[in-house]
Amino acid sequence: MADRYLSTDVAPSEGARLVDDFTPTLLDVGEHSLCPGCGEPIAMRAVLEAIEEIGATSRAIGVFGIGCYTAFSNNLDVEVLQALHGRAPSLATGVKRAKPDTLVITVQGDGDMVNEGLQEVLHTAARGERVTCFMLDNGVFGETGGHMTATTALGQRTKNTLDGRDAEQHGFPIRVSALIAELDGAAYVARGAVNNAGNVARTKKMIRKALEVQEAGLGFSFVEILTMCPTGWFVDTTEAPDYLTSTLAPVHAPGVLKDVTA
Amino acid sequence: MSAVTAELREGSEAIADAMVAAGCRFFSGYPMTPFTEVLEHMAAKLPGVGGTCMNAESELEAVGMAWGAAATGTPSATGSTGQGLSLMQESLAELCLARIPLVVLNMARAQGDYWQATRGPGHGDARMPVLAPMDVPEAAELVALAFHLAATWRSPILLFGDYYLAHTSSSVAAEARELGPVPVDDWSLNGSTSGSGRARLLSPLGTTKRNERGGYDLAQHYSNCAAQTDEMLAGIGPMMESAFTDDADVVVVAFGTPAKYVRAAVARLRAEGARVGFARPITLLPFPSAAVAAAVEGARAVAVYENNTGQMVDDVRLAIEGRVPVQFIGRLSLDGSGFGIAPDLDSGYLRERIQGVLDG
Amino acid sequence: MSDTIRTRGTVVIDVEMCKGCDLCIDACPPRVLEMTVHEVNSRGYRYPQLVPGCTGCQACAWICPDFCFQVYKYDTPLELPA
Numbered sequence: 250m251a252d253r254y255l256s257t258d259v260a261p262s263e264g265a266r267l268v269d270d271f272t273p274t275l276l277d278v279g280e281h282s283l284c285p286g287c288g289e290p291i292a293m294r295a296v297l298e299a300i301e302e303i304g305a306t307s308r309a310i311g312v313f314g315i316g317c318y319t320a321f322s323n324n325l326d327v328e329v330l331q332a333l334h335g336r337a338p339s340l341a342t343g344v345k346r347a348k349p350d351t352l353v354i355t356v357q358g359d360g361d362m363v364n365e366g367l368q369e370v371l372h373t374a375a376r377g378e379r380v381t382c383f384m385l386d387n388g389v390f391g392e393t394g395g396h397m398t399a400t401t402a403l404g405q406r407t408k409n410t411l412d413g414r415d416a417e418q419h420g421f422p423i424r425v426s427a428l429i430a431e432l433d434g435a436a437y438v439a440r441g442a443v444n445n446a447g448n449v450a451r452t453k454k455m456i457r458k459a460l461e462v463q464e465a466g467l468g469f470s471f472v473e474i475l476t477m478c479p480t481g482w483f484v485d486t487t488e489a490p491d492y493l494t495s496t497l498a499p500v501h502a503p504g505v506l507k508d509v510t511a
Numbered sequence: 512m513s514a515v516t517a518e519l520r521e522g523s524e525a526i527a528d529a530m531v532a533a534g535c536r537f538f539s540g541y542p543m544t545p546f547t548e549v550l551e552h553m554a555a556k557l558p559g560v561g562g563t564c565m566n567a568e569s570e571l572e573a574v575g576m577a578w579g580a581a582a583t584g585t586p587s588a589t590g591s592t593g594q595g596l597s598l599m600q601e602s603l604a605e606l607c608l609a610r611i612p613l614v615v616l617n618m619a620r621a622q623g624d625y626w627q628a629t630r631g632p633g634h635g636d637a638r639m640p641v642l643a644p645m646d647v648p649e650a651a652e653l654v655a656l657a658f659h660l661a662a663t664w665r666s667p668i669l670l671f672g673d674y675y676l677a678h679t680s681s682s683v684a685a686e687a688r689e690l691g692p693v694p695v696d697d698w699s700l701n702g703s704t705s706g707s708g709r710a711r712l713l714s715p716l717g718t719t720k721r722n723e724r725g726g727y728d729l730a731q732h733y734s735n736c737a738a739q740t741d742e743m744l745a746g747i748g749p750m751m752e753s754a755f756t757d758d759a760d761v762v763v764v765a766f767g768t769p770a771k772y773v774r775a776a777v778a779r780l781r782a783e784g785a786r787v788g789f790a791r792p793i794t795l796l797p798f799p800s801a802a803v804a805a806a807v808e809g810a811r812a813v814a815v816y817e818n819n820t821g822q823m824v825d826d827v828r829l830a831i832e833g834r835v836p837v838q839f840i841g842r843l844s845l846d847g848s849g850f851g852i853a854p855d856l857d858s859g860y861l862r863e864r865i866q867g868v869l870d871g
Numbered sequence: 872m873s874d875t876i877r878t879r880g881t882v883v884i885d886v887e888m889c890k891g892c893d894l895c896i897d898a899c900p901p902r903v904l905e906m907t908v909h910e911v912n913s914r915g916y917r918y919p920q921l922v923p924g925c926t927g928c929q930a931c932a933w934i935c936p937d938f939c940f941q942v943y944k945y946d947t948p949l950e951l952p953a
Contacts, residue, residue, distance in 0.1 A: 323712050352702065
């Protein structure tokens, strides 16, 4: 019955306060062409809110890799330096070494960071560069159509592993967070996910912590954020959160892998 | 008249000193002969002036780190030898599209990188200006010019050096060269415009933000970059040195360190009465086409000497447009190490090669 | 058993931004969002509607990839007909 539904097209005129606006302050335009149910905008929101919450807005510089998320590179009220595929960590290194008082983050996908740019992120972490790298991990190269990356799980169906990733033919996934956590220069390494509100809240805490570690000059910080890609996973938008839990999370388990402040 | 202080410096160190004097405060590189000593000197000198020198994990990251530092408005440089420059080509081409100033050194092995330098920077239609010194004092001057051009045009600029420049010691003026003002920096990133509603963007994909006219339009951006490239190439005066060309029958063209030997051979032949002239492009891009064409007017032959299998000779032919026949009198000349020591750089040998053209 | 539901908050939904992904439906802890069945927005997507019981927890705003939600908390919780 139509009467059941409450009006949701105007704000309450009195007796209520706004607790969350449509877009985070540091996002210019909310509309984008990413797929329905994509986890990347969810992750971007969490990152942008965290930058603001720690009071680093007017010192923040974002270095972007290349992937679906690149759509945000010219859509932020944050200074952005656009890098090439895989190369954001070296650019971030140069920015932070030249301007040590800035807050420098990278936004990269799994294909960008673990395929093309594995050397870059490992060396940047090993050197303990005071930057924070964010990896949006959906286990596929989303922008080019949904192909296997180094993080794709065994058995995961992608455009070029239509029968599921097979170790014999396609090898094994790389757990880049675990590799980074082994490096002495890494001060904070964590994995989050955005497939439900609870996970978004936990991931937001990890993001804030990573940024605080950078601000404290403790070393390299890293948060891997598992995101949904219903298009790349050949699933419905409503099935993608569970698919993340059943397929990606067992390989890349959410949690804090390293925290030098703990 | 004020005295100029001159100091004896090995080329790698003279180039490093010139970079620091020009304001370079960030350098990144990966060891490779004959570039390695420049990296060593920058590592030694930059911390003392508040700069940073990074040992990158490969040439890809060397150009990447320099890209990041340069994006903050910090005068920055990187370099390698030809093979390392090959690795950097994607980044150099995209740096041109992002319009970020950067000085890049190719301490080359011989002269086989002419095409790489001038048909670069990599993929696409960008052009990267190229300066080719013939000796250490000129290299020091052209380093200063390179930083000035990079800042003026917001572009990567290539300095084409080599093994001889790296390892020859020469007397170099110690004072910094003053080249005049550069445009105000209204583009670099330091975080301060974040949150202002107009946060800056530096991207090879374009300059328009989503909330201005809908965002990236690569067709428009590439078109804008092409127009900016044209402006830059018109604004950089092509440079060429020439001698004895007014009445020359034969004009010899050469660039870089071999050109100094060629010039000496031409001078000796001229002293013996031969009607031979000399032209030396200093900017390989923009190539001094008009100057080359003017220098060879009235000559019956043009001879191009270079240590490769014939690369600059193409640009000489294009400049002359068929009016005078052009022949290639160079060849590969390397010692066993392949690092760029050319046995041919001997005045007797070069005289014979030029004499062959004079004898027609 | 009460005929009313304590409602601590409410949302404004920009239905034109919605791409019909349904993530908000499962994300909402009190399950007060329901997708339309027949109605669609101008791009052809079904969109969420609100029934009483919202707690103003912001889960919908956090989980929505298309920034469709504004969340409000009432100064005093309302008692709305169930």
